[in-house]
Amino acid sequence: MPVKFADRMATVHRSFIREILKVTEDPSIISFAGGLPNPELFPVSDLEAAAVKVMEETGPQSMQYSTTEGFQPLRQYIADRYKEKKGIDVDADEILITSGSQQCLDLLGKVFLNAGDNVLIERPGYLGAIQSFSIFQANFLTVGLENDGPDLSELEKVLDENEIKMFYAVTNFQNPSGLTYSPEKRKGVAEILSGRDIIFVEDDPYGELRFMGDFHKPVVRGFLEENGILLGSFSKVAAPGFRLGWMVCPGDIRDKMIIAKQASDLHTSTFAQRVIHRYVTDFSLDDHIEKIRERYGNQREVMVKSIEEYFPAEVKVTRPEGGMFLWVTLPEGMSSMDLFDEAIKNKVAFVPGRPFYVDGTGENTFRLNFSNSDEARIVEGIKRLGAGIKDFLAN
Numbered sequence: 135m136p137v138k139f140a141d142r143m144a145t146v147h148r149s150f151i152r153e154i155l156k157v158t159e160d161p162s163i164i165s166f167a168g169g170l171p172n173p174e175l176f177p178v179s180d181l182e183a184a185a186v187k188v189m190e191e192t193g194p195q196s197m198q199y200s201t202t203e204g205f206q207p208l209r210q211y212i213a214d215r216y217k218e219k220k221g222i223d224v225d226a227d228e229i230l231i232t233s234g235s236q237q238c239l240d241l242l243g244k245v246f247l248n249a250g251d252n253v254l255i256e257r258p259g260y261l262g263a264i265q266s267f268s269i270f271q272a273n274f275l276t277v278g279l280e281n282d283g284p285d286l287s288e289l290e291k292v293l294d295e296n297e298i299k300m301f302y303a304v305t306n307f308q309n310p311s312g313l314t315y316s317p318e319k320r321k322g323v324a325e326i327l328s329g330r331d332i333i334f335v336e337d338d339p340y341g342e343l344r345f346m347g348d349f350h351k352p353v354v355r356g357f358l359e360e361n362g363i364l365l366g367s368f369s370k371v372a373a374p375g376f377r378l379g380w381m382v383c384p385g386d387i388r389d390k391m392i393i394a395k396q397a398s399d400l401h402t403s404t405f406a407q408r409v410i411h412r413y414v415t416d417f418s419l420d421d422h423i424e425k426i427r428e429r430y431g432n433q434r435e436v437m438v439k440s441i442e443e444y445f446p447a448e449v450k451v452t453r454p455e456g457g458m459f460l461w462v463t464l465p466e467g468m469s470s471m472d473l474f475d476e477a478i479k480n481k482v483a484f485v486p487g488r489p490f491y492v493d494g495t496g497e498n499t500f501r502l503n504f505s506n507s508d509e510a511r512i513v514e515g516i517k518r519l520g521a522g523i524k525d526f527l528a529n
């Protein structure tokens with residue numbers, strides 16, 4: 135008997151990247167495909183010390199059910215850090231701790247999206263958001279990214295011509311492109327969104343991983359006063375295995391998010407929240423982030439230099455000032471899917487760009503991750519990839 139699945143599952147696919155990662159499990163393949171932080175930088179011994187302390191001092195409480203909103207001292211820490219690092223005012227009571235920022239996307243879908251609602255995303259856009267909103271049968275519209283953020287005239291046009299429920303954007307070192315919104319673009323986005331009946335979701339898991347240049351205020355609270363929701367995560371600055379993220383939103387929205395989260399998982403792991411709070415209290419997160427910035431900054435430098443040396447000149451690449459990804463654009467007409475098959479034979483992998491485009495374009499693009507390979511493997515992998523691209527162009 136065929137199983138009858140819900141309609142909402144009909145258009146959602148397994149994560150393309152997770153499928154690719156299976157191919158790249160072979161250790162002889164140099165993989166720039168995953169989006170993984172470098173595990174050598176996880177603060178394992180400090181987290182161990184924090185975990186032991188939590189167990190010794192508050193064992194039973196940290197094993198107990200807790201509130202949906204999340205551990206208050208952790209929310210206060212996040213609010214204080216926004217003030218200190220970004221200069222924006224956030225109240226601890228506007229923060230909801232979530233099971234990774236990925237859960238925020240699920241909650242946003244539950245709270246805001248009816249089947250067929252228009253959701254605006256960037257082109258290219260974050261695959262995890264596309265998958266999450268697809269479950270709620272969103273209809274996607276896109277706005278193109280330029281080197282310093284979205285094309286503002288396209289943004290205005292798409293908003294004028296369509297009734298859009300939500301605009302989802304990754305404003306710092308975007309996944310997949312590595313691109314960042316300039317202060318001018320942030321201001322422009324806020325001006326265009328102001329006064330419109332639309333929810334703006336700013337997802338910022340990479341903002342603190344800046345290797346060069348200046349920090350910018352988030353659009354939400356920095357430039358846009360109303361209807362803004364800001365997402366954050368400990369995944370890239372501490373460890374993704376804790377599955378700790380958060381959402382900053384006004385009280386009326388948070389009330390609905392809490393209901394949706396209660397229905398999903400009651401609350402985020404009590405233990406994980408207390409351990410991370412202990413960790414940021416007893417150790418310096420700033421010192422730790424500095425180490426990540428230095429390492430990723432060097433790896434990014436080596437990747438950019440190797441690309442300049444080994445890729446043909448007609449291949450374009452972004453030069454991000456932080457984060458974990460570079461974005462490559464091949465000459466028009468070339469397929470990165472075809473290149474992928476060839477690259478695997480040469481024992482090097484990346485993520486073809488097309489899945490990041492809901493409109494089926496982006497065939498000639500691909501994503502490279504630089505956080506999770508050491509410098510020698512980056513040089514060797516880019517050399518192999520460059521040789522593959524040259525072969526392709528010659529044919």
Ligand code: PMP
Nearest residue numbers: 234235236260304309367369379
């Ligand atoms: N948003 C973006 C843009 C991401 O790249 C990721 C991680 N791939 C997430 C959200 C999810 O991160 P987490 O759930 O680990 O916080």
